[in-house]
Amino acid sequence: xxxxxxxxxxxxxxxxxxxxxxxxxxxxxxxxxxxxxxxxxxxxxxxxxxxxxxxxxxxxxxxxxxxxxxxxxxxxxxxxxxxxxxxxxxxxxxxxxx
Amino acid sequence: xxxxxxxxxxxxxxxxxxxxxxxxxxxxxxxxxxxxxxxxxxxxxxxxxxxxxxxxxxxxxxxxxxxxxxxxxxxxxxxxxxxxxxxxxxxxxxxxxxxxxxxxxxxxxxxxxxxxxxxxxxxxxxxxxxxxxxxxxxxxxxxxxxxxxxxxxxxxxxxxxxxxxxxxxxxx
Numbered sequence: 001x002x003x004x005x006x007x008x009x010x011x012x013x014x015x016x017x018x019x020x021x022x023x024x025x026x027x028x029x030x031x032x033x034x035x036x037x038x039x040x041x042x043x044x045x046x047x048x049x050x051x052x053x054x055x056x057x058x059x060x061x062x063x064x065x066x067x068x069x070x071x072x073x074x075x076x077x078x079x080x081x082x083x084x085x086x087x088x089x090x091x092x093x094x095x096x097x098x
Numbered sequence: 099x100x101x102x103x104x105x106x107x108x109x110x111x112x113x114x115x116x117x118x119x120x121x122x123x124x125x126x127x128x129x130x131x132x133x134x135x136x137x138x139x140x141x142x143x144x145x146x147x148x149x150x151x152x153x154x155x156x157x158x159x160x161x162x163x164x165x166x167x168x169x170x171x172x173x174x175x176x177x178x179x180x181x182x183x184x185x186x187x188x189x190x191x192x193x194x195x196x197x198x199x200x201x202x203x204x205x206x207x208x209x210x211x212x213x214x215x216x217x218x219x220x221x222x223x224x225x226x227x228x229x230x231x232x233x234x235x236x237x238x239x240x241x242x243x244x245x246x247x248x249x250x251x252x253x254x255x256x257x258x259x260x261x262x263x264x265x266x267x268x269x270x
Contacts, residue, residue: 039143
């Protein structure tokens with residue numbers, strides 16, 4: 001039964017064979033390579049977005065971490081107690097000497 | 099898993115072209131072959147089709163089957179538009195240029211295949227590709243194996259009748 005179908009298929013295959021000049025393999029290959037290239041770009045784009053976002057967050061963190069207010073104190077460091085403030089101590093020493 | 103697309107095109111492209119070349123003109127078959135290959139790349143690269151879970155050529159023919167159905171629906175719409183334009187007396191011809199076939203026998207066979215029922219045509223067109231097994235054809239068309247065999251048997255009988263009728267016509 002299977003042999004009969006195989007013969008039938010083979011007969012059809014031979015009767016409807018295509019000449020090599022009809023096959024535009026180079027054109028199809030170019031189209032496939034182009035699509036493959038664009039698919040790769042599309043797949044890697046989110047990775048670059050992730051790297052960019054991480055770099056932006058790092059720069060932002062460094063900026064906030066090193067930022068100082070106008071009076072010289074860091075907003076990220078707890079304010080000094082009055083007793084431990086070196087500037088206040090120097091002012092007291094000057095006041096005594098005067 | 100990386101795929102060598104150049105060798106894939108060389109291997110599957112001609113088989114797809116042969117599949118499309120029976121119901122469609124060579125120009126359309128060329129376009130549809132390219133369209134099928136591009137869709138295959140998209141699906142494999144997007145991870146929709148995993149080549150490790152099935153053969154690539156089977157996926158390709160599965161896509162080709164849908165591309166063929168889409169194009170047939172598009173052609174039916176165009177034929178309706180053409181009928182309207184012709185009715186309105188327009189001289190615009192939407193038919194593709196007539197393609198001169200060298201092989202008369204192949205042309206008769208194509209015409210005979212076009213007269214088969216849709217299911218028989220599908221089976222015959224996939225059956226043209228000798229590398230596809232009956233099981234793979236059944237999987238692509240989502241039909242039981244016995245149905246594929248019965249469609250193929252009826253198609254063979256119908257084609258024999260149609261071709262003998264054509265031969266008789268030629269002899270008269």
